[in-house]
Amino acid sequence: MIHRNNSAILLLLAAFLGSVTVPAVAHHSFAMFDKGKMTTIEGVVSRLAWTNPHVLIDIDVIDKQGQTAQYRIESASINILMRQGWKVGSIKPGDRITIVFNPLKSGLPGGLLIEATLPNGTVLRG
Amino acid sequence: MTRMHLGAIAVVGTMLALMYGCCKVKSPSVTPSPPDIAGTWERYPDDWAGPDPDNPLPPGGAFDLQESYAAAYAKLQKRKAAADAAGAPLVNASTRCLPEGMPTIMEAIYPIQIVQSSGQVIVLAEFLTQTRRIWLDEKMPASADISPSYNGQSVGHWEGDTLVIQTAGVRTDVSFHGVPHTAGMRISERIRKTAPDMLEDRVTLDDLPVFRKPYAFTFQYKKSDYRISEYICDNNQIRVDAEGGGHLNLRSKDD
Numbered sequence: 350m351i352h353r354n355n356s357a358i359l360l361l362l363a364a365f366l367g368s369v370t371v372p373a374v375a376h377h378s379f380a381m382f383d384k385g386k387m388t389t390i391e392g393v394v395s396r397l398a399w400t401n402p403h404v405l406i407d408i409d410v411i412d413k414q415g416q417t418a419q420y421r422i423e424s425a426s427i428n429i430l431m432r433q434g435w436k437v438g439s440i441k442p443g444d445r446i447t448i449v450f451n452p453l454k455s456g457l458p459g460g461l462l463i464e465a466t467l468p469n470g471t472v473l474r475g
Numbered sequence: 476m477t478r479m480h481l482g483a484i485a486v487v488g489t490m491l492a493l494m495y496g497c498c499k500v501k502s503p504s505v506t507p508s509p510p511d512i513a514g515t516w517e518r519y520p521d522d523w524a525g526p527d528p529d530n531p532l533p534p535g536g537a538f539d540l541q542e543s544y545a546a547a548y549a550k551l552q553k554r555k556a557a558a559d560a561a562g563a564p565l566v567n568a569s570t571r572c573l574p575e576g577m578p579t580i581m582e583a584i585y586p587i588q589i590v591q592s593s594g595q596v597i598v599l600a601e602f603l604t605q606t607r608r609i610w611l612d613e614k615m616p617a618s619a620d621i622s623p624s625y626n627g628q629s630v631g632h633w634e635g636d637t638l639v640i641q642t643a644g645v646r647t648d649v650s651f652h653g654v655p656h657t658a659g660m661r662i663s664e665r666i667r668k669t670a671p672d673m674l675e676d677r678v679t680l681d682d683l684p685v686f687r688k689p690y691a692f693t694f695q696y697k698k699s700d701y702r703i704s705e706y707i708c709d710n711n712q713i714r715v716d717a718e719g720g721g722h723l724n725l726r727s728k729d730d
Contacts, residue, residue, distance in 0.1 A: 378529045378564035381723060400709045402572070421725050423712070428585065428601060428704050454562025459723050 382451040382461040390420060391447045397440050401426045406440060406462065408448060422450055424462040424475045433474055444468060450475075510636045512596075512666060515588045515703060516674050516696035523695075524584075529559070533652045534582070534678075535692030540654065544685050551653050563720025568649070570721055572708030574605050576625035576649030577642055578662055578678050581694055588703050589674075596631060596638060601703040609640050618643065623658070625649055631664075640664040656682045672698035 392410035406422040424430060440446060446467055450460035462475030525532035540548055558565045569575060575582070585602035598607040609629040621628045621644035631640035642662040647655065660682035669675050674696040681689045713721045 378559060378721075380529055380559035380564040381562045381721065383562070400712075401706050402708045403712055405712065421723065423723055426706065428706050431704065432701070453723060455722070457725055459725055 379451075379461055381453060381455075383454045384451050384461075386452055387449055387463060388452045388460065389447060389449050391445070392420070394440055394442050394444045394446060395419070396442055399427060399437060401428070404430055404435075406448070406465070408446070418458050420448075421459040422448055422462050423459070430473075435473055439471075439473055440465060440467065509591065509633050510638075510668065511591070512638065512668060512674060513589050513591045515586050515699045515701055516583065517586045517699045517701070518583045519673070519695045519697040529564075530555075531582075531652070533692075534694065535690050538652075538654055538690065539687045541683075541685060541687055544654070548654060555653070558718070558720050561720070563716060563718070563722055565719050566713060566715050566721040569603070570713055571715075572603065572710040574603055574625040575600075577607070577627050577629075577645050578664075578680065579649075579651055580605055580607055580626060581664075581676055581678065583694065583696065585706065586699055586701050586703055587696075599703065601706050603708055604706050609638070615641055615643060618658075623647070627662070637665050637667040640666065651680070654685065656680070657684045659684070669695075674698070 390408065390410045392408040394406060395409050396405075396407040398405040398407075404424040404427060406424065408420045408422060410418045410420060412418060425433075444467065446465050448465050449463045451463065452460040464475060465473045467473065523531075523534075538545075538548065555565050574580070580598065580600050581587070583600065583602075585600065587601070588599040590597040590599065594611050596609040596611065598609070599605070600607070605626075607626040607629065609631045611630075612632050613630045615630050616628060623644050623646045625646055627642040627645035629640050629642040631638050633639070640663070642664070643660070644658075645656065645660060645662070647658055650656070660680060663679045663681065665677040667675060676694045676696070677691070678694065679689045679691045680686060712724055714724050715721055
């Protein structure tokens with residue numbers, strides 16, 4: 350019960366922090382991503398690159414046939430994510446997370462993070 | 476009052492006048508403090524870039540370019556639209572982690588901090604950890620003495636509440652919203668507070684070989700209590716194809 354309450358508070362906090370004004374113009378155009386599509390995957394984080402211009406999340410997703418697909422998800426810059434409430438260790442290798450993202454127009458396994466749901470229910474905006 | 480009294484008063488008066496004259500400490504010449512524009516500033520309003528942040532609107536309206544530049548600009552816009560549709564947007568200097576240069580640094584896609592120091596005003600941009608220096612009360616060096624740079628050579632002075640700046644020597648590979656410029660471009664700026672928490676920068680680009688008339692616009696900023704952080708751009712995330720299109724570097728077997 351305590352865990353659920355904490356999750357609810359974290360969700361509220363994340364929603365509030367998500368409303369903080371942050372730069373909308375990025376270091377590159379996001380036209381490589383299909384903003385009209387949203388894809389959801391669940392998998393295990395294999396690597397997290399805490400770098401600028403973008404934080405990158407590598408995630409292994411096992412499909413119904415048991416095959417592992419390796420996705421690379423681009424997020425915003427460290428500076429923007431910190432303003433939105435992310436911490437350095439918010440997402441760690443080994444975490445099982447759910448990612449909603451705009452897929453690459455090329456169809457390759459990658460995309461632009463919209464939101465990540467952590468094991469404790471916290472939702473982090475990209 | 477006797478003559479003696481009058482004489483005494485005259486003597487004392489003379490002495491006081493002399494004392495005042497000889498001992499008056501000359502007050503040091505006080506230079507008036509320049510207006511305070513220091514602090515962290517963020518662009519205002521929030522939607523300054525227009526409806527599509529991927530394609531920010533030119534701040535002074537459509538560019539009025541000389542014929543050859545207008546043709547090149549139209550061609551670039553066409554190429555850009557095609558590249559965007561194909562999911563391989565054309566890379567620019569920022570994509571390659573290179574500085575934005577003038578006047579784009581003042582566009583402040585991330586917050587900027589203004590520092591007022593002796594003889595200079597410094598603009599620190601969070602994006603790419605860029606630094607721009609404006610030298611106060613100095614003459615613009617001769618063109619031959621200016622080494623071309625991303626932000627150029629800026630000299631400024633105060634006119635009342637306004638910091639008036641001239642900039643020359645911006646590298647010719649720096650572009651502004653896709654518009655290039657010649658080595659002779661001059662940028663004029665007038666920076667002033669319009670309210671205690673509001674700042675404006677009135678910018679004019681003067682480069683007649685490119686613009687049919689000086690191109691003018693105003694950047695507005697709102698004061699912020701945000702603390703600027705380091706932003707070093709690791710140029711390792713985008714792969715550039717032969718046509719100049721950018722692709723997300725995907726994972727390789729070595730990752």
